[in-house]
Structure formats: C-alpha cells, structure tokens
Amino acid sequence: MTIPNSGVYLDNNATTRVDPEVLTEMLPLFTEHFGNPSSMHAFGAAVGGKIEWARKQVQALLGAGYDSEIVFTSGGTESDNTAILSTIEAYPKKKEIVTSVVEHPAVLALCDYLEKKRDYKIHRIGVDSKGNLDMDAYKAALSDRVAIVSIMWANNETGTIFPIEELAQLAKAVGAIFHTDAVQAVGKIPMKLADSAVDLLSLSGHKLHAPKGIGALYVKRGLRFRPMMRGGHQERSRRAGTENAPAIVGLGAAAHLALTHMAEENTRVKAQRDRLEQAILAAVPSCFVTGNPDNRLPNTCNVAFEYIEGEAILLLLNEQGIAASSGSACTSGSLEPSHVMRAMGVPYTAAHGATRFSLSRDTTDAEIDHVIAVVPGIIAKLRSLSPYWEQSAGKAKDFAPVYS
Amino acid sequence: MWNYTDKVKEHFFNPKNSGVLDTANAVGEVGSITCGDALRLMLKVDPDTQIIQDAKFQTFGCGSAIASSSALTEMIIGKTVDEALVLTNRDIADYLGGLPPEKMHCSVMGAEALRAAIANYKGEAWEDDHEEGELVCKCFGIDAAMIERAVTVNGLTSLEEVTHYTKAGGSCQTCHEKIEEVLEAVMAKTGILKPAAKHSPTGVVGLDAIQPLAAKPAEPAAAASKLTNVQRMQAIMGAIEAMRPQIQRDGGDVELVDIDGKDIYVRLTGACSGCSQSAGTMMGVQMKLVETLGEFVRVKPASLMPAHAN
Numbered sequence: 001m002t003i004p005n006s007g008v009y010l011d012n013n014a015t016t017r018v019d020p021e022v023l024t025e026m027l028p029l030f031t032e033h034f035g036n037p038s039s040m041h042a043f044g045a046a047v048g049g050k051i052e053w054a055r056k057q058v059q060a061l062l063g064a065g066y067d068s069e070i071v072f073t074s075g076g077t078e079s080d081n082t083a084i085l086s087t088i089e090a091y092p093k094k095k096e097i098v099t100s101v102v103e104h105p106a107v108l109a110l111c112d113y114l115e116k117k118r119d120y121k122i123h124r125i126g127v128d129s130k131g132n133l134d135m136d137a138y139k140a141a142l143s144d145r146v147a148i149v150s151i152m153w154a155n156n157e158t159g160t161i162f163p164i165e166e167l168a169q170l171a172k173a174v175g176a177i178f179h180t181d182a183v184q185a186v187g188k189i190p191m192k193l194a195d196s197a198v199d200l201l202s203l204s205g206h207k208l209h210a211p212k213g214i215g216a217l218y219v220k221r222g223l224r225f226r227p228m229m230r231g232g233h234q235e236r237s238r239r240a241g242t243e244n245a246p247a248i249v250g251l252g253a254a255a256h257l258a259l260t261h262m263a264e265e266n267t268r269v270k271a272q273r274d275r276l277e278q279a280i281l282a283a284v285p286s287c288f289v290t291g292n293p294d295n296r297l298p299n300t301c302n303v304a305f306e307y308i309e310g311e312a313i314l315l316l317l318n319e320q321g322i323a324a325s326s327g328s329a330c331t332s333g334s335l336e337p338s339h340v341m342r343a344m345g346v347p348y349t350a351a352h353g354a355t356r357f358s359l360s361r362d363t364t365d366a367e368i369d370h371v372i373a374v375v376p377g378i379i380a381k382l383r384s385l386s387p388y389w390e391q392s393a394g395k396a397k398d399f400a401p402v403y404s
Numbered sequence: 405m406w407n408y409t410d411k412v413k414e415h416f417f418n419p420k421n422s423g424v425l426d427t428a429n430a431v432g433e434v435g436s437i438t439c440g441d442a443l444r445l446m447l448k449v450d451p452d453t454q455i456i457q458d459a460k461f462q463t464f465g466c467g468s469a470i471a472s473s474s475a476l477t478e479m480i481i482g483k484t485v486d487e488a489l490v491l492t493n494r495d496i497a498d499y500l501g502g503l504p505p506e507k508m509h510c511s512v513m514g515a516e517a518l519r520a521a522i523a524n525y526k527g528e529a530w531e532d533d534h535e536e537g538e539l540v541c542k543c544f545g546i547d548a549a550m551i552e553r554a555v556t557v558n559g560l561t562s563l564e565e566v567t568h569y570t571k572a573g574g575s576c577q578t579c580h581e582k583i584e585e586v587l588e589a590v591m592a593k594t595g596i597l598k599p600a601a602k603h604s605p606t607g608v609v610g611l612d613a614i615q616p617l618a619a620k621p622a623e624p625a626a627a628a629s630k631l632t633n634v635q636r637m638q639a640i641m642g643a644i645e646a647m648r649p650q651i652q653r654d655g656g657d658v659e660l661v662d663i664d665g666k667d668i669y670v671r672l673t674g675a676c677s678g679c680s681q682s683a684g685t686m687m688g689v690q691m692k693l694v695e696t697l698g699e700f701v702r703v704k705p706a707s708l709m710p711a712h713a714n
Binding site for chain 1: 419464466
C-alpha cells in the first residue's frame with residue numbers, strides 16, 4: 001500500500017483546505033480590486049459589490065431571510081463572543097446564561113469569565129453517555145432571568161447534533177435570546193433560518209474551505225444588538241473595522257460551493273466515514289465510537305482506543321502520512337482529557353485514546369483504504385508498550401501503581 | 405505538533421527495552437491512567453555487584469513519555485543501584501536533547517519510577533503524596549491539592565514561595581493566575597489574609613500605598629557580567645542565607661558546601677534530610693540562585709560532590 005502523495009488529511013473539523021475556486025475568487029481582491037469599500041471612488045465600489053455578493057452567498061447557505069442579517073467577523077470565536085456580549089449588554093437586567101458542558105472554549109471560557117467577574121449565573125447543561133443534551137435540565141434552567149442561551153449545533157469532537165430548533169423554541173417561550181455556535185454544522189446540515197427561532201448563529205470560514213480569519217454572525221432582523229467592536233460604520237455599524245475583503249469574498253465563494261456540495265457530504269462523504277469506522281471497529285479490539293452514532297455530522301468519526309494514549313497514536317499516524325486529531329490530554333498541552341469526553345463519562349482508560357477522523361469532500365476512497373490498512377498495526381504496537389494491556393491475551397489487565 | 409528532538413523521535417518510534425522482564429527483581433510503578441501517564445519499570449539487579457543487568461519498561465502515555473522511559477532504561481543498564489539513584493529527571497531530558505516544557509513531567513515520571521523500583525529492590529516502602537485534583541501546573545504535574553497542602557503546612561503567602569516549595573509555576577509560568585487563586589482560597593480559609601500588609605504600611609491608602617516596583621529583575625542581568633568571583637560567592641551566600649528562615653520553619657536547614665563553577669553544592673539537614681519534598685526544596689534553592697545571579701546554575705546535594713573536591 002502506498003501512501004497517497006500529499007498525505008491523508010482527516011482533520012477537517014480542525015480546519016479545511018481552501019478550495020482552489022475560492023482562492024481564484026479571492027486573488028483579484030489582493031491585486032486589481034484593492035480599494036476600500038467605504039471609499040467613494042470606483043476602486044472602492046468594485047470591492048463593495050463583491051462583498052455584497054459574498055453576503056448573499058452566506059445568506060443562501062443559511063437560508064436567512066435578509067442579506068443584512070449577515071455580519072462578517074474574524075471567525076467563530078469573535079462571532080460567539082459578540083453574540084453573548086451583545087445580548088447581555090442589550091438585556092442588562094437578566095443575569096443568567098444557559099449553555100452546555102460540551103461547548104467550544106470560545107463560549108465556555110467567556111461564560112466562566114462572566115460568572116467569575118460579572119456575577120452571571122451560568123447553567124451548564126450536561127449530556128448523557130452518547131453526548132445527547134439533558135433536555136429536562138435544559139427546561140429546568142430556562143426562566144425569564146435568562147438573557148441568552150448558547151448551545152452548539154453540532155459538537156466538534158464527536159459530531160453529535162443537538163435539536164437546535166426545539167431548543168430555540170423553548171428558549172423563545174421564556175423570552176430568552178437563542179444563539180447557536182454552528183461552526184461545525186454549517187455546510188453539512190441544511191438550514192432555513194428564515195423560518196427558525198434561532199436569533200444568532202456563528203460560523204467560521206476555515207471549516208468550510210474558506211481561509212482562516214473570516215467568519216460571520218447571523219443576527220436576526222429586529223434583534224437588539226450591541227457591537228463589540230466600535231469605530232467605523234462597516235457592517236451597518238455592527239462590526240467596525242475595514243472589511244477583510246479578500247477573505248469575505250473567499251467566504252462567499254466557499255458558501256456557494258458548500259451549498260452545491262451539501263448533498264455530497266451527506267452521501268459520498270458519509271459512506272466513506274461509515275466504511276472507515278466499521279473497518280476499524282471490526283479490526284481493532286477494545287475500541288468504540290464516542291458520541292451518538294445515529295445523530296451526528298456525516299463527516300465525523302471519533303473512536304476511543306482503550307489503554308493507549310492519543311498523542312502516541314497521532315504521532316504514529318503522522319508517520320504514515322495520516323492527519324487526525326485527539327481528545328487526549330497531551331495533544332492539547334492541557335494534561336486533562338477533553339472536556340467533551342469527560343462530560344460524556346467516557347472512562348479515562350478510553351478518553352486518553354479518543355481519536356477523531358474528520359473527512360471532507362476532498363477525501364478519496366484510496367485515502368480511506370490506506371487508513372484502514374495501517375490503523376490496526378499502530379494500535380497493536382502501542383498496546384504492546386502499555387502496562388495496561390495483556391499482550392498474549394489480547395485484553396486489558398490490572399495495573400494500579402502505588403503512586404497515582 | 406510538539407517540537408520533539410530527533411532523539412525523542414528515535415526513542416519513540418523505536419523504543420529500546422520495551423516489554424516485560426520476567427527475571428526482574430525490582431519493579432517500580434508510577435502514574436495512573438487518569439493522569440494520562442503511567443510507567444512500569446522492571447529491573448534485574450545483581451545482588452552481589454548491585455549492578456543493574458537489565459531493564460525493561462511498559463508505558464501508557466504520549467510520545468515523550470515512551471521516549472523518556474526508553475531513554476531511562478538505556479541510561480541505567482550497567483550502572484550500580486547507587487549510581488542510578490543519582491540520575492534526575494533533568495538527566496533524562498538532557499539525554500533526549502531536551503523536552504518541551506509542557507512535557508518535562510514525562511522525565512519526572514521516569515525518575516520517579518526509577519526511585520520506586522530501587523526502593524522496591526531495597527525493600528523500602530515508596531510513598532508519594534501526589535493526589536488527584538485539578539491540575540494547576542502542567543509543566544511539573546502539580547495539582548491544586550498538593551499546592552493547598554504546601555500552602556497550609558508551610559504557611560506560604562506568595563506565588564514565589566509556592567513555586568519554591570512545589571515547583572508549580574516555575575517553568576512556563578502560565579499557571580500563575582491559577583496558583584494565586586488556590587493561594588487566595590487557602591488563605592481565606594485559614595484566615596492568614598495579610599499578604600498585602602507586607603507590602604504597604606497599614607492605614608496608608610492612596611498613592612502612598614503604591615510602592616515602586618523593585619528593580620530586582622533588571623539587576624541580576626546587568627550584574628551577571630560584572631560579578632567578580634568574590635561578589636558571586638557573596639551573592640550565593642546571601643541568597644541561601646535569605647532562604648534559611650523559610651526552610652528552618654519546617655524544622656530543616658540548608659548549608660552552602662561548595663561552589664564549583666555552575667555547580668553549587670548544598671547540604672539539607674534536619675527535617676529536610678530524607679523528606680519527600682527535598683527535591684522540591686533543592687529546586688527552590690536553585691531557582692532562587694538562578695534569579696539572583698542572572699545565570700544558570702545547578703544546585704546539587706553535597707553527597708554528589710566529586711571525591712577530589714574535599
């Protein structure tokens with residue numbers, strides 16, 4: 001088996017390759033169309049037109065009612081921060097926020113900060129062993145004291161999808177604003193925000209084959225909004241600062257392509273993911289899929305390999321030209337396994353070995369074949385080094401050091 | 405991706421001496437699956453010569469943990485038990501051409517396993533007070549519980565003291581906020597809420613209370629190139645003298661024995677000798693001296709002095 005030339009990139013939930021068509025759309029913005037869209041002259045006007053075209057593409061991808069509901073930002077983190085900070089400023093008397101334990105740090109760290117420094121009460125809704133939200137706890141947390149609910153559409157580590165429309169309607173019923181971090185979901189799940197109860201939605205360009213450093217925040221028409229960045233009148237004064245025109249046009253082009261390829265993500269890419277997952281589960285003992293296999297993104301597969309550690313897996317995969325990701329402590333530098341694995345109650349014996357393969361429309365069958373061919377050997381090699389693994393018996397053994 | 409040296413990669417991709425050693429007569433087991441790192445070190449020691457004839461390991465952990473284990477076995481085979489005991493985690497890291505700061509705990513685990521194995525061989529009980537708790541200092545793997553204990557037992561009141569006693573916060577320094585939170589929590593509980601009194605005269609508020617920042621950090625760097633041997637010696641003696649009251653409070657003491665270039669030999673006495681925290685104390689002395697002198701020095705126990713030095 002030969003390694004496909006440029007390596008096998010199965011870390012598309014971390015970031016994606018910029019689509020060549022996206023790049024082609026962007027390049028003129030660096031050269032001939034370099035004007036400032038705020039300027040009166042023709043140099044500026046040409047760029048302004050391209051930005052409005054991009055806005056319409058994002059509107060179409062989200063199924064939004066109006067293009068003016070799209071605010072371009074620097075990415076998912078800025079969109080998340082803006083959504084929450086804007087809402088609590090607009091509703092200063094409401095001092096509670098509802099979120100989930102498995103959110104991205106862009107939401108969790110901000111909530112921690114608001115709790116600590118600004119006396120907000122944060123309801124962090126738990127999940128079950130498959131990563132499904134505890135709906136009873138969610139309903140119990142909602143009240144007229146809640147300023148904003150911020151719950152992700154799909155989880156970045158497991159791909160598990162939350163019932164966003166239901167959650168949004170429940171939030172609306174108590175008068176709370178509903179925000180969703182849809183960074184992983186946009187482009188993979190069909191959306192029609194015009195008919196939705198969702199008020200605010202974050203998306204990130206580089207997760208859908210646009211460049212890094214660009215994202216958008218959907219702000220439903222009529223929603224009370226307070227900008228985080230103040231300055232010029234750009235983005236209808238909702239996000240000051242000269243527009244990152246090349247990246248905005250790139251995001252527009254990427255949104256257009258994502259809409260075209262959405263069906264493919266849910267058929268061909270999904271089939272590749274399923275084939276990879278089934279082959280690994282069949283060939284490797286003591287491993288299991290984390291998250292909810294029946295309700296997740298079509299491109300994501302997260303397998304926990306027991307009794308070995310994720311960084312070691314990634315290093316050996318990397319030797320084989322394969323890029324994946326891990327919820328293990330060591331890869332993040334945090335020394336604690338991922339908060340998502342811990343929230344689902346995945347035992348430590350497996351959480352450290354959780355390995356995420358995330359595909360994209362660039363993924364080929366030959367690449368999947370290569371991964372299927374090498375994974376069992378890599379796992380076996382590491383288990384042969386592990387004090388928790390009984391090599392001869394092919395199963396786990398007792399190991400409890402005195403120092404722990 | 406971590407920036408591992410070629411030596412680390414070599415020992416990770418092709419580990420030496422991995423597996424089970426059936427003839428082992430000394431086994432050291434450290435770490436836990438919860439921590440994400442665990443190591444079983446197996447030694448075969450010749451009872452007559454005390455030479456470690458063979459060593460094997462089994463490791464659950466990341467690339468650098470496996471590499472550190474492999475390196476450790478290579479370093480100790482052929483050494484006597486006493487020679488092996490001298491090895492520190494720093495030696496393991498050096499052998500590997502260095503480890504990223506976040507990964508230094510992997511070398512610590514190797515050194516701990518070695519100590520545990522040798523204790524096992526000698527029939528001693530191996531104890532360590534590492535407990536589960538929120539990890540605060542990632543470089544040295546120090547959790548909140550350990551910091552709390554150090555603060556409570558020793559009456560520590562500053563971040564600097566915590567670092568000296570536990571190593572926590574002594575490397576990349578990104579956990580200083582967390583350490584201060586633990587410190588504040590403990591002080592609030594025990595009622596020693598007076599660290600501010602040290603810095604500002606009581607009753608004084610407003611501008612008078614703000615004291616100029618000590619120019620300390622700038623000094624050593626400037627002094628480093630200028631110190632004569634005598635000045636350097638005096639600086640070292642002064643720094644150690646300044647640390648003594650703190651150590652004496654725990655019933656121990658520290659004494660400067662010799663200065664040999666970058667190696668500074670000290671003797672820990674009283675409660676310090678044989679204390680499980682003595683490595684931390686030595687590290688604290690070392691950090692204080694590095695800070696004072698503005699150059700890197702190594703603090704070693706006097707027992708490691710070359711024979712001809714005395």
